[in-house]
Amino acid sequence: EPEVTQTPSHQVTQMGQEVILRCVPISNHLYFYWYRQILGQKVEFLVSFYNNEISEKSEIFDDQFSVERPDGSNFTLKIRSTKLEDSAMYFCASREQVPVHGYTFGSGTRLTVV
Amino acid sequence: DQQVKQNSPSLSVQEGRISILNCDYTNSMFDYFLWYKKYPAEGPTFLISISSIKDKNEDGRFTVFLNKSAKHLSLHIVPSQPGDSAVYFCAASFDSGGSNYKLTFGKGTLLTVNP
Numbered sequence: 001e002p003e004v005t006q007t008p009s010h011q012v013t014q015m016g017q018e019v020i021l022r023c024v025p026i027s028n029h030l031y032f033y034w035y036r037q038i039l040g041q042k043v044e045f046l047v048s049f050y051n052n053e054i055s056e057k058s059e060i061f062d063d064q065f066s067v068e069r070p071d072g073s074n075f076t077l078k079i080r081s082t083k084l085e086d087s088a089m090y091f092c093a094s095r096e097q098v099p100v101h102g103y104t105f106g107s108g109t110r111l112t113v114v
Numbered sequence: 115d116q117q118v119k120q121n122s123p124s125l126s127v128q129e130g131r132i133s134i135l136n137c138d139y140t141n142s143m144f145d146y147f148l149w150y151k152k153y154p155a156e157g158p159t160f161l162i163s164i165s166s167i168k169d170k171n172e173d174g175r176f177t178v179f180l181n182k183s184a185k186h187l188s189l190h191i192v193p194s195q196p197g198d199s200a201v202y203f204c205a206a207s208f209d210s211g212g213s214n215y216k217l218t219f220g221k222g223t224l225l226t227v228n229p
Contacts, residue, residue, distance in 0.1 A: 004157070033216065043158065043203065043219040055212050091157050099207070099215045102148050102160030 002026040006092050006106035013082055013113055021077040021109045023092030031095045032075045033103065034067065036060075036088040043091065049075065082113045117141045118206050120220035128228055133191040135223050137204030140185065144206040146215065149178060149189045152201045152222070161202075162189070194227045201225075 005024040013019050025032050034046040047057045047067055054067065066078045075094075079086055089110050093103040119138045127133045135149075145166040150158035164171040164178045164187065171178050177190045191198055204220040 006157075031214070035217070042221045043205075043217075045216045045218065048214050048216055050212060050214070055214050056210060056216055093157075095215075097213070099146060099163075099213070102150075102163055103217065104160065105150075105157030107155070107157045 002104070004092055004094055004104050004106035006090075006109050008109060009107065010110045011112070013111070015084060015113050016081050019079050019082055019111060021079075021090050021092075021111070023075045023077070023106055024073055025075055025092065025094030026104055027073070028096070029094035029104070030097055031055075032069070033093040033095075034077045035091045035093060035105075037091070037108075038085075038088045046077075046090075079111075082111075084113050087111055087113045117144075118204055118218050118220040120202075120204055120223050122223050123221070124224040124226070126226045126228060127194050129196055130193045133189075133194045133198065133225055133227065135189040135191075135202050135204070135225065137187050137189075137220055138185055139187075139206050141206070141208075141218070142185075143208045144218075145209075146207045147178070147180060147187050148205045148207070148217065149176075150203040150205060150219075151198075152203060158203055191225075194225075196227045196229050199225055199227050 007022045032049040037043045047061045048055045089108040091108045092106045095103045148163040149161040152158045180187045201222040203222045205217040207215040
């Protein structure tokens with residue numbers, strides 16, 4: 001069964017450092033997303049990406065965040081200057097044109113900012 | 115901002131019995147609802163969905179019921195199995211433009227199925 005692959009599974013970084021979280025969505029999917037889950041809280045939408053541009057972003061997704069699909073297969077989330085409150089599980093997801101089959105999520109990257 | 119609410123943080127049932135997980139929503143724009151299952155250290159796994167034009171959708175042991183007037187949906191698992199033990203998330207969406215369908219999640223319900 002096709003999978004969404006995320007790397008690394010765990011990233012520890014110093015506050016103020018840049019991090020890049022990587023994702024390989026399912027190859028025939030067209031819509032790509034990043035969500036995050038702070039420990040003990042709900043899964044929150046960050047950003048959606050379609051046709052090589054951001055289609056929607058949440059209030060969380062400020063100027064410190066950016067996304068890129070550099071080569072047609074990878075989909076990355078960059079945090080320029082990490083803060084302690086960025087510590088969370090970050091999930092990449094992708095889906096087909098028709099949402100009836102739901103999204104496929106990756107296993108997540110646990111980001112710890114110290 | 116609790117547009118999607120799962121008021122029961124946990125539920126415990128005996129193997130073979132029915133598990134009923136509930137979800138309420140407040141945003142009338144939502145027209146597509148999904149249930150996800152999540153194990154620790156894994157991403158959410160899609161279980162079943164329902165469009166607002168339906169009031170029931172079945173897939174094997176899983177059935178989702180939608181009551182639009184009450185803005186309520188439920189997931190029934192029959193019969194429950196120990197392997198069903200996980201956190202179950204209710205999610206809702208609508209087309210916010212360009213077929214985006216971003217998901218708004220509830221906080222989840224931890225289901226424990228006891229042998």
